Amino acid sequence: MYRAPASDLSPDPRAEFDDELTVLLAGRAAEALMLGDVSAGAGGGLDSDLALATWLAVQIDTEFGLGASGAACFGAADMHALSEADRQRARVRLEKAEHRAIQLLRSHMPLITKLADRLVNERELKGDELEEWLAPSLLRPPL
Template identity: 40%
Template sequence: MANSDISIDTAQVMNVKLKTLALAVAGRTGADIERLIREARQKARRERRPLSYDDIETALTAGQAAMPPDLVWRIAIHECGHALAYELSGIADVQTVSIGFGNGGFVESRRKEGIIENEAWLDQFLTCILAGRAAEKLVFGDTVMGSGGNELSDLARATKLATDAEAACGFGKTEPLLYRSVQDQPSILSIDRQLAQQVHARLEAAEHRATELLSRNRVALLALATRLAQAKVLDGSEVKALLSAEATAAAENPDNITP
């Protein structure tokens, strides 16, 4: 019986460790992971010892540990804004939320199956994309450059989606049946000022919805961000459990004033 208990305990420990490593690599590319493991192996060889679990964990989380607390808190607020919007809008399930490995973060989500991808869905998706920026403005009063600046940024993704809505998906306010490929005309927003105004109006509406959603759920946002800042990585079940607990607390204390 004792041996069986030991085996179970060992398996549980291994599961926890494997889960920790799996969460630690959320948002990283295969090349990033390969490079970090290679560097950890080289370090172990120089010290004339085998590669250990601690070596791998340290290699994968070193970038997190190096960030100052105020940056960690800022990233936590931003990423939890995304996570909260995805969960509360019901369009996607959050898989992982993580503090990044330099100066950013990452939310991995999975779209709900069977959702009708109409204009309302597209606008909800835009709301989720801009919820990180909205969370920063709500808590700090400003945003950092990370919301934009490159083709993979929140602003770039949101602008692309909003432009598709107006110019290619049939949801435009003007000439909705006219298909205009953004890929074929990368400067379409510079050329067509009316289209640019319509795209920006759609983005403004999405950011406004995100701000309203997060304002109503400010306590949950701060609680989730606090947990993420401490743990650096959360999986979807932890996010759901925390939001459920906050919802229950709010229902039990309806007169509680949001800070």
């Protein structure tokens, strides 16, 4: 189960949740972008990023009072008993987040490609070395 951000006083909780969904779906988006398709590993079990993102998308509507249900909390959703409308809203929210993740990744393709080549040769980057690679991209907004 996903927990609401620690900052309950977020000035824009919808944007914060959209960002979280984008992060959760970034691995799946990277597979789609880099490999042309996603694997079953992009879904996984109940503790996978896709499962967590799906749960969050449903919670936005059913528990957090930020979705189609308005200012209402209906408690924890039974994921197997969701209405088709609830499933469709979650699906649309997830597709938007995945599309956003793809756009963000695409805007950094030169860096991602160089980093992937480096990782193929060295298998891992740690701490300061990884920060050196990422620092230039963190200094400016990608879109």
